[in-house]
Amino acid sequence: MTSAGRQTRRIVIAGGGTAGWMMAAAISRTLGRAVDLTVVESEAIGTIGVGESTIPPLVNFNRILGIPEPEFMRETQATFKLGILFDNWKQDGDRYFHSFGSSGKDHWSAGFQHFWLHGQTRGHQQSYDDYCLELVAGLQGKFAHLPENRMNYAYHVDATLYGRYLRKLAEAEGTTRVEGKIARVELDGESGDIAALVLEDERRIEGDFFVDCTGFRGLLIEGALHAGFEDWTHWLPNDSAIALQTKHLGPPQPYTQAIAHDAGWQWRIPLQHRMGSGIVYCSRYLSRDAALDRLVSSVGEPLIDPIYLSFKGGVRRRQWYRNCVAVGLAGGFVEPLEATTVHLIQRAVLRVIRLMPNGRVSERDAVEFNEQQLQDITQIRDFIILHYKATERRDSPFWRHCADMEIPDSLAQKIELFRETGRVFRKNEELFAENSWVQVMMGQGIMPRAYHPIAEKLGEDELDRLLSTLRDNVARTVATLPAHQAYVEQYCRVASPQKRVTI
Numbered sequence: 001m002t003s004a005g006r007q008t009r010r011i012v013i014a015g016g017g018t019a020g021w022m023m024a025a026a027i028s029r030t031l032g033r034a035v036d037l038t039v040v041e042s043e044a045i046g047t048i049g050v051g052e053s054t055i056p057p058l059v060n061f062n063r064i065l066g067i068p069e070p071e072f073m074r075e076t077q078a079t080f081k082l083g084i085l086f087d088n089w090k091q092d093g094d095r096y097f098h099s100f101g102s103s104g105k106d107h108w109s110a111g112f113q114h115f116w117l118h119g120q121t122r123g124h125q126q127s128y129d130d131y132c133l134e135l136v137a138g139l140q141g142k143f144a145h146l147p148e149n150r151m152n153y154a155y156h157v158d159a160t161l162y163g164r165y166l167r168k169l170a171e172a173e174g175t176t177r178v179e180g181k182i183a184r185v186e187l188d189g190e191s192g193d194i195a196a197l198v199l200e201d202e203r204r205i206e207g208d209f210f211v212d213c214t215g216f217r218g219l220l221i222e223g224a225l226h227a228g229f230e231d232w233t234h235w236l237p238n239d240s241a242i243a244l245q246t247k248h249l250g251p252p253q254p255y256t257q258a259i260a261h262d263a264g265w266q267w268r269i270p271l272q273h274r275m276g277s278g279i280v281y282c283s284r285y286l287s288r289d290a291a292l293d294r295l296v297s298s299v300g301e302p303l304i305d306p307i308y309l310s311f312k313g314g315v316r317r318r319q320w321y322r323n324c325v326a327v328g329l330a331g332g333f334v335e336p337l338e339a340t341t342v343h344l345i346q347r348a349v350l351r352v353i354r355l356m357p358n359g360r361v362s363e364r365d366a367v368e369f370n371e372q373q374l375q376d377i378t379q380i381r382d383f384i385i386l387h388y389k390a391t392e393r394r395d396s397p398f399w400r401h402c403a404d405m406e407i408p409d410s411l412a413q414k415i416e417l418f419r420e421t422g423r424v425f426r427k428n429e430e431l432f433a434e435n436s437w438v439q440v441m442m443g444q445g446i447m448p449r450a451y452h453p454i455a456e457k458l459g460e461d462e463l464d465r466l467l468s469t470l471r472d473n474v475a476r477t478v479a480t481l482p483a484h485q486a487y488v489e490q491y492c493r494v495a496s497p498q499k500r501v502t503i
Contacts, residue, residue: 009036012207014182014197014220016041018159019328019345020213021166022061026349028173029065031356037174039167040197040205042181052269052276053081053256053339054154055431056100061346065169074492075165076157077272079252080484082138084338088260089444091392096443097255098338100152101134102435104470110452113438114422117448118455119467128442130471132435133478138255142481143488154339156256156269156276178205182214185224193323193361194220209357212326216333221316221326228317235385235408236313237401238264238335242292243278243307247300254484258337262286262396265337266295272488275300280335283310285398311335313381319373320366325352332377337387340380343431347376379430382411383440390415390444415446422448 011027013020016039024039031037062072072078083099090096104112116128129135134152137143145151171177180199188195196206197220212220221227233239252270259266264281277299281291292306315332319325326332327348334340351372355365389407393399407415417423418441424434458466482490 010207011035011037011209013039013211015213018163021163023349024170024175025166028170028175030353038176040178052159054342056154076161078155078157080143080254081154081156082134082254084256086258097135098439099132099135101132104131110454111434114451114455117451133474136474136478141253141484143254143484144481210324212330213328215329218330220324225321227321230315232313237282238280240283241280241309245303246275246277248275249300251485263398315377320369323361334381337384383432390446422451
């Protein structure tokens with residue numbers, strides 16, 4: 001640990017990109033001149049920059065930083081996102097929508113799915129989808145901000161532009177950016193802490209506390225401190241991806257598409273000015289050339305050369321070790337199927353600020369950070385594995401492998417509990433809400449065998465009124481919404497950052 005009495009005033013962030021500049025912007029906006037903040041990055045090292053699909057907590061992160069939403073959307077060419085449309089996951093040809101909204105109306109003792117399941121036994125044929133505002137609006141290509149924040153949403157953003165935008169904010173608050181490639185990491189001979197980053201031209205960037213945002217390399221946390229890595233590829237077999245920027249195939253829709261294929265899946269993320277397209281696959285079952293051919297043949301005209309990525313699903317055993325904390329891909333990675341990469345960065349950023357040392361680095365802070373980060377990524381890991389395990393596909397070696405693989409006990413319990421009773425329980429501020437698990441499990445073919453007895457308390461007329469009222473409210477609201485593209489164009493033209501178009 002850092003020697004007693006040393007003030008943690010000099011914070012050095014190794015690496016820019018989304019992770020580095022999210023951290024820099026948040027620290028500079030929160031702590032201001034109370035710390036000396038430096039970001040070391042090199043223009044020669046490209047950022048991965050494909051994390052363009054986000055989830056709703058980013059809306060609050062931007063608000064914490066005081067970022068005006070219309071300005072943010074103009075600067076990052078963002079569109080709104082209401083969820084993810086999954087094609088070919090249960091079976092080839094099937095589709096379902098995982099939305100950011102809640103469905104129907106829960107009772108304190110049981111979720112809405114229990115009342116819907118009871119309705120199915122009474123002859124109600126309406127889809128569970130019809131009771132979710134965000135889902136219906138998404139599929140109809142509509143969006144608007146609603147009073148009382150009744151529409152839950154996230155963004156599709158150009159990750160490179162978002163990093164540049166945050167860089168401007170951070171530099172305006174006093175953050176210093178140093179251009180250069182890190183040649184080596186210098187350790188303190190007594191404590192074993194990181195003392196300085198030494199650049200290729202031999203400049204030394206000294207610091208008291210270091211943030212590793214060097215991506216998969218983990219140049220500080222692993223290369224210098226050897227924090228260790230826990231490999232999850234036995235549960236997450238995909239190890240490769242190819243990303244492209246392409247022209248639009250049509251008007252940008254308020255959802256991401258995740259299209260399963262025989263060795264993984266493809267993404268389509270609509271921005272204002274282009275489409276983010278890519279393919280995720282397992283190299284044991286698909287070659288890079290075949291993956292590229294498949295991707296190019298299914299998307300619009302490419303605007304850049306392909307970006308090739310190799311990765312390993314897993315987590316750093318100690319994301320905070322000594323006077324270094326790993327944020328973003330340096331800390332761990334779960335493939336981007338549910339767009340959680342930026343969220344994990346955000347969670348780490350806010351935790352680092354809450355646990356920011358004032359004096360020596362506390363080992364207790366590091367333990368707390370590591371436990372909370374591990375819990376977050378483990379719960380997300382289980383949710384991602386669910387998509388591969390709960391499938392009826394047996395049409396390729398990849399899908400047969402997924403169907404046959406062992407899964408974590410924590411996920412097996414969640415699946416079997418839902419299958420037997422229709423219940424979902426979230427633990428310790430788990431990211432994905434009950435309705436997320438319900439939508440994905442039923443979308444992947446897991447249907448409960450029973451439901452909570454509270455649903456039978458309603459008489460047939462009461463049940464009819466409840467279901468029809470909820471369904472009609474969703475339909476009426478969606479009917480008033482404008483088309484997503486038209487709303488984005490109007491919203492981004494708003495001159496005053498405080499003005500919000502509502503319906």
